[in-house]
Amino acid sequence: MSKHHHHHEEPVSFAFDAESEAQIATILKRYPEGKQASAVIPLLYVVQKQMKRQTDSGWVPRVGMDAVAERLEMPPIRVYEVATFYFMFNTKPVGKYHLQVCGTTPCWLRGSDEVLRACQDHAGVKHYGETSEDGMFTMTEVECLGACVNAPILQVDDDFYEDLDYDRTVKLLEALRRGERPAPGSSIGRLNSAPEGGPLVLTDVPGAGE
């Protein structure tokens, strides 16, 4: 949790829109009758995405948790427990872009401090948990994102931007600020996790490189 507690406005009500309803219908089919409470995590995501669509801020307000509880016929506190346990659910508003800096060992060894510094210098956020004054960026620290081969990683909303350094992070942030959405993935042109500059081994395998 952030050291900086900012008071925020909770919406007074929340109702699933048509797009969410369509998603919920699909999700609920995955669970046997009577076990609908298992859908609590996917439904909280539905709330978060709907908030993003409607307010440009992807978060789960308390009334959204209540809507999930009502839909799944479970006590609200059971939903609060789940929503507050996973930090993938934002329980307070976030900026237009949610910058999630991975600081776990592989990313850190590969220069995540530089990614952090770039965010601090150019996104207007000094500390984790902070939202920039213009409402564009919220920065949080996350644990291993599972993409260590392409470390360091900055996750923006749902997209991974990989192989970053200070300058490329700045360029990414500036593009985001302009409303562009650079293609996710390696920022140095690697294909997925393939070696930089193309394959280095198994090049003599028949058919390779053709």
Added chain:
Amino acid sequence: MAKVTVDGIEVDVPNGSSVLQACEAAGKEIPRFCYHDRLSVAGNCRMCLVEVEKAPKPVASCAYPVNDGMKVFTDSAVVRQARRNVMEFLLINHPLDCPICDQGGECDLQDQAYAFGSDGSRYKEAKRAVKDKDIGPLIKTVMTRCIQCTRCVRFSAEVAGTPEMGGTNRGENLEIGTYVEKALTSELSGNLIDICPVGALTSRPYAFVSRPWELSKTDSIDVLDAVGCNIRVDARGPEVLRIIPRVNEAVNEEWMADRGRFSFDGLKRRRLDRPWVKKDGKLAPATWPEAFAAIATKLSSLPGDRIGAIAGGLADAESTLALKDLMAAYGSANIDCRDDFAAIDTSRPDFYRFNTTIAGIDEADAVLIIGSDVRREAPVLNARIRKRWSLGKFRVGFVGPRGVDLTYPATYVGDGPDAIQGFAETLKAAEKPMIILGRGALQRADGAAVLAAAWALANDVGALKEDWHGFNLLHLFGGQVGGLELGFVPGQGGKDAAAMVAGGVDALWLLNADGFDPARIAAGTFVIYQGHHGDAMAGRADVILPGAAYTEKDATWVNTEGRAQRGRLAIFPPGEAKEDWRIIRAFSEGVDKTLPYNDLHAIRARLASVSPVFGRVGEVARGGCADMAGPAAGAATGGAFVLPLPVYHQADVVSRASDVMAQCAAIYGPAPALAAE
């Protein structure tokens, strides 16, 4: 069965038992925080670690099932070290504020740290602090003390059936609470104080009041509902400081309801602490001889059939019997203990008892609840029903106002007596069906018809068998059944409560009779009010005789099952107030109608001679139904049932005088079903 050897002691325990239960069977004490006999197993405190032969590391005994031939060690070097280390972890974030903590002296963490912990901590860093939560006027929270055992979370969800507590956030930020700040809605919330093993949840009214070793502790019985919870009254000097439950598996297990637990401050307020006699239309303080003389003069001027007596919901058996004998001495058959005018048939005990018994609920497989919000009329009994429901294969039907949340799902059958047949098929399909009829359902003009119809239904659906009695009347207060057992009902040619109140008598002796509106008493009736609180009824009195509240006398109470239990004097009655049966005995002597008993032993011998219930204190005669013939029916007028207690927290003279209960009533208000009207 599995054979388990604990520290060299062989015990046989049922398959599926935990290692902890095997250790207990062997008489070994296992320290624990999260484990509780009556809650699901969480296994998160790790305090119950023991060593099991061939297991590579210590195991949490509460969550580890036994195996045949298992060897367990509870006092090895490994176990001792494990306990010390767990304790060191638990204390990392626990404040060392025992000197200002209300749990001090009766704290599991304190006791176990002393018994199983080490002498210091290696932790030098900053401790975490957690914001306190406001969960209502009954429970004080100091959440920094919480060790996150989750007993309160499990109690709320499992026993109380009001899942409002939970653990939010995680890791170092994990907090126990309601997330959205709110007062807990359970009528059993006080039990959270008892199950919390540390000082995180303590009694708000008891905050900074006393230390446990300063209290004189008296085993007694709660009478503010008809369950007859076994309680301990903790007092210091002239004051009751708190009331907590005692274990009685057959009655309350180890729970008690909030009204019984927290109303005791009402014992200090609005008390009648001296006799009063009306002079020139105004009540004036008087002496005991003056009060007795005023009554004696009035009664001697009247024929027996113009004198009457009504006993109420908080009248104890001894005084009810003494009053019955006094009325007999005056030649009056006008006695009635149904001060709420409920149409209760006393011709047979099983017409008015909770025959299945509370423990018998465990065996039932279907129940129809008629005209009773069991949750608010008998919260502990309701928890027993909920416990049975949680085990599955148990159907519940409900007849009464819509919107009553019993804490378990119930099929809504209808709102009035006409609807009760609607659940008959389900009851018929059950092997051991129960019908629970609320006393409130009999407080209506066609109460006799309701009673007869409920009995007939019980008979039709097979609830009345030689080995199973499924007909149950649920009473509301601890003194109600005692009067019925003693036959405190109109004798040959006698008038009932309604007739007496309506002018059928010229002198009316009210013993704790607060169950009706005093304005109903006919003008000109000379009213003697014997009771302990200056509630509405005392204002109608011509003479007030100050009696003792249930904590201030040695008295016998009969719960809704017909189980006689002894309450004991914890403090003395205030001022000139006296034990109630002694008041009547003293009066009888003054008017030369001396009752033939003058000590507790003698009056209790007389009790036992009137009803066998009083000869088997603590026990209940449980059996099947020998005679299927039902109570006499009356004319049925129909109409929806109205629940008898509009405000749970203010239902009797004690709770109405309680400031704590007034705060609760302000927060919780009337029961939802009534608010909707």
